[in-house]
Amino acid sequence: MPDFSRFRRLAPDPYILAILGMVLLASLVPVRGQAAMDFSLLTKAAIALLFFLHGAKLSREAVLGGLTHWRLHLIVLALTFLLFPLIGLAVGRLPVTILPQNLAAGVLFLCCLPSTVQSSIAFTAVARGNVAAAVCAASLSNLLGIFLTPPILTLLMGARGSGFSAHELEAVVVQLLLPFIAGQAARRWIGGWLARHGRVVGLVDRGSILLVVYGAFSAAVVEGIWRQVSVTQIILLAAICGAVLVFVLIASVAAARGCGFDKADEITIVFCGSKKSLASGVPMAGILFPPAAVGLMVLPLMMFHQIQLMACAVISQRYAARSQAKA
Numbered sequence: 001m002p003d004f005s006r007f008r009r010l011a012p013d014p015y016i017l018a019i020l021g022m023v024l025l026a027s028l029v030p031v032r033g034q035a036a037m038d039f040s041l042l043t044k045a046a047i048a049l050l051f052f053l054h055g056a057k058l059s060r061e062a063v064l065g066g067l068t069h070w071r072l073h074l075i076v077l078a079l080t081f082l083l084f085p086l087i088g089l090a091v092g093r094l095p096v097t098i099l100p101q102n103l104a105a106g107v108l109f110l111c112c113l114p115s116t117v118q119s120s121i122a123f124t125a126v127a128r129g130n131v132a133a134a135v136c137a138a139s140l141s142n143l144l145g146i147f148l149t150p151p152i153l154t155l156l157m158g159a160r161g162s163g164f165s166a167h168e169l170e171a172v173v174v175q176l177l178l179p180f181i182a183g184q185a186a187r188r189w190i191g192g193w194l195a196r197h198g199r200v201v202g203l204v205d206r207g208s209i210l211l212v213v214y215g216a217f218s219a220a221v222v223e224g225i226w227r228q229v230s231v232t233q234i235i236l237l238a239a240i241c242g243a244v245l246v247f248v249l250i251a252s253v254a255a256a257r258g259c260g261f262d263k264a265d266e267i268t269i270v271f272c273g274s275k276k277s278l279a280s281g282v283p284m285a286g287i288l289f290p291p292a293a294v295g296l297m298v299l300p301l302m303m304f305h306q307i308q309l310m311a312c313a314v315i316s317q318r319y320a321a322r323s324q325a326k327a
Contacts (some may be wrong), residue, residue, distance in 0.1 A: 019302060028224065036218065040291070044216050046208035047283040048179045053201045055183020057194050069133050072265055075255050076115065076137045079273030081148050083251060084111040086179050087244055090219035094240075102228065102293070103237055105157065106300040109285065111244070112153045113301070114145025116275045123312045127319035129267025137272040145280055146177050150288065162247075209279060212286045213298070220295025228296070241304040245311060246275045248297055267319055269313060278305040 031039050088111030098200040099107070117138040124134035194201060217225070252273045256266035281301045285294050 011016060015249065018206075018210060019213050022049070022214040023069035027175060027216050027221050029213065030218035030220070030221040031032060032203060032222060036215070036289070036291075037217075039211075039215050041318075043211045046211050047286065049240060050179075050204050050208045050283065051146075051177075051233050052179040052183040052186075053194065053204055056187045056190050057183075057201055069136065069265075071259065072130075072133055072261065072269060073137050073140060075252075075259065075269055076273045077144065079248060079252055079255070079269075080141050080305070081112070081144075081152060083248065084244075085152055085275075087111055087247065089156060091244065094237070097238055098226075099240060100233065102296045103233065103300060106297045107237075107240065108279065109153060109288075109297050110241075110276055110284065110301045110304055112149050112156065113276045113281045114143075114149065115141040115272050116277045116279070117142050119309065120272045120275050123271045123316040124268050127267045127271070128184070128264070128323045129271065129319070130264040131268075133265060134268045134272055141272065142277060142280060143180075145277070149280075149284060153288070159160050167182040209282045211281045212294075216282075216286060216291065216294035216298060219291035220293075223292040225295050229299070234299075238307070240302050240308050240313075241300060242317060245274060245304065245308055249315070263319075263323070270315070275308050275312070276301065276304055278302070 011168060026099050085108070088108035089113075091099065094104065115138050120138040121134045125131050249270060252270045253266065255273075256269040261269065278301060282298055285297045285301075289297050
């Protein structure tokens with residue numbers, strides 16, 4: 001009987017399908033007028049709650065304990081916040097016939113985001129890597145992303161002539177950083193409850209992103225997003241996202257081996273240094289960019305997210321098979 005397990009691992013993530021469902025719903029029934037303003041307030045409240053819960057859930061002891069593996073963390077952070085943004089700048093130099101300016105800005109935004117947490121740890125575990133280091137590296141990347149992504153993006157997009165205003169950066173602090181700090185302060189009272197009810201954080205996490213996607217694409221549809229992007233451009237964008245991922249994967253392996261890390265640490269560097277966070281990116285885009293522009297800004301991120309999941313599923317299985325063969 002044929003083994004279809006490998007093909008099942010390549011199937012689209014159900015959550016990505018839910019996001020695409022929000023895009024379809026927004027395309028058919030976009031929210032408009034006063035309803036759009038009310039929906040925007042609801043979305044901002046959901047995002048603030050999301051970062052409050054993440055702050056309350058994140059263990060300071062785990063992060064501080066993982067900082068002792070500083071060489072590994074430096075490589076992951078360099079891949080995430082240095083190599084990726086440089087690639088984003090390089091991609092922005094492609095001809096507009098291949099990548100229009102609005103999509104190039106979305107790719108640059110994607111390249112400035114922090115790494116994922118859950119999937120980085122999960123793939124590291126499947127590949128039999130250093131899971132403890134992955135927990136610390138992914139958590140640290142996500143935490144620093146709140147501080148680093150806006151200024152890096154401001155600097156790079158300012159060089160392209162489209163920097164952010166102080167008001168937009170202030171919005172990041174108010175909607176992301178302050179709720180996160182408040183969550184850390186409240187951790188002593190609610191951290192245990194959240195640890196026992198992890199599904200609550202997951203529901204808020206995924207629900208808030210679905211709200212942002214629906215609101216963002218509603219505004220984009222009202223502004224005519226599907227008249228701005230052709231099928232050919234979407235195919236080219238997917239190819240560019242795939243090329244970016246392949247380049248970073250190769251660079252992460254080369255960096256790990258060049259610095260003399262063992263195989264377990266190499267696996268951690270590969271999976272934590274090559275990924276970008278949809279959970280952080282979509283809410284941040286809703287804060288940093290005008291509502292009508294958010295849809296195009298997160299389109300590259302949505303594509304990259306699905307491609308990285310499919311690619312890392314295959315790579316993690318290959319690492320695991322090699323480890324099992326050696327054992």
